[in-house]
Amino acid sequence: MLKVLAACGNGMGSSLIIKMKIEKVLRDMNLQFNVHHASVGQAKSEANNFDLILVSKPFVNDFRVNGDTKVIGLVNLLSEAEIREKVSEALGL
Amino acid sequence: MIAGFKLTEDFIQFEEEVSTWEDAITKSSKPLLDKGFIEQSYVDAMIDSVKEHGPYIVIAPNIALPHARPEAGSNKVGFSILKLDKPVAFSKEDDHKAQLLIALSCVDSTTHLEILQSIVTILSDEEKNNAIFNAKKVEEILYIFS
Numbered sequence: 001m002l003k004v005l006a007a008c009g010n011g012m013g014s015s016l017i018i019k020m021k022i023e024k025v026l027r028d029m030n031l032q033f034n035v036h037h038a039s040v041g042q043a044k045s046e047a048n049n050f051d052l053i054l055v056s057k058p059f060v061n062d063f064r065v066n067g068d069t070k071v072i073g074l075v076n077l078l079s080e081a082e083i084r085e086k087v088s089e090a091l092g093l
Numbered sequence: 094m095i096a097g098f099k100l101t102e103d104f105i106q107f108e109e110e111v112s113t114w115e116d117a118i119t120k121s122s123k124p125l126l127d128k129g130f131i132e133q134s135y136v137d138a139m140i141d142s143v144k145e146h147g148p149y150i151v152i153a154p155n156i157a158l159p160h161a162r163p164e165a166g167s168n169k170v171g172f173s174i175l176k177l178d179k180p181v182a183f184s185k186e187d188d189h190k191a192q193l194l195i196a197l198s199c200v201d202s203t204t205h206l207e208i209l210q211s212i213v214t215i216l217s218d219e220e221k222n223n224a225i226f227n228a229k230k231v232e233e234i235l236y237i238f239s
């Protein structure tokens with residue numbers, strides 16, 4: 001089970017958009033997953049509990065994570081192609 | 094009607110250009126403010142949120158989604174649209190320019206989800222996305238979103 005966290009500035013907008021998109025991408029990839037969403041403030045303290053963290057690119061440097069957790073910065077939150085490519089790369093698929 | 098909100102012409106604006114991204118946020122949310130959907134404090138919070146966190150409200154090339162947390166002063170869920178002829182810059186990077194702004198009033202953490210979902214579906218549809226950016230009239234935008 002892949003544990004995914006979508007985060008944004010206040011946890012109301014872009015994190016929800018990322019959640020909608022990543023769920024679709026992971027379903028299409030036939031992966032088992034669980035997606036949470038949060039503000040970056042909350043997300044930072046919980047980061048190491050997740051396999052993947054997806055954020056809008058300006059937030060990438062806010063995260064300090066252990067080796068097992070991957071942080072992905074997105075430019076176009078609406079692009080399933082970008083999400084799929086970056087997730088595949090992060091998971092080594 | 095989405096989640097109890099009906100988009101009408103009053104919520105859609107066209108503008109040639111704005112001088113700063115702060116102006117863009119203020120202008121884009123003016124219909125929501127005028128109609129009592131949000132308070133001035135919510136407008137200020139949308140701007141502060143970018144100052145604090147950076148240009149993350151630019152969710153895709155050329156599209157920004159200004160919003161704030163409900164407690165900043167949202168009374169009713171809804172959104173308003175501002176389309177600019179000339180993109181406004183949210184940072185020095187090209188990725189952070191926006192020509193389309195959709196200001197979102199979030200009244201709690203869940204009511205706007207349905208609205209957000211339908212906005213995302215429309216913007217992800219290439220044909221509709223192109224139609225929005227090519228639109229010259231308010232009615233055209235209204236048609237795409239209803």
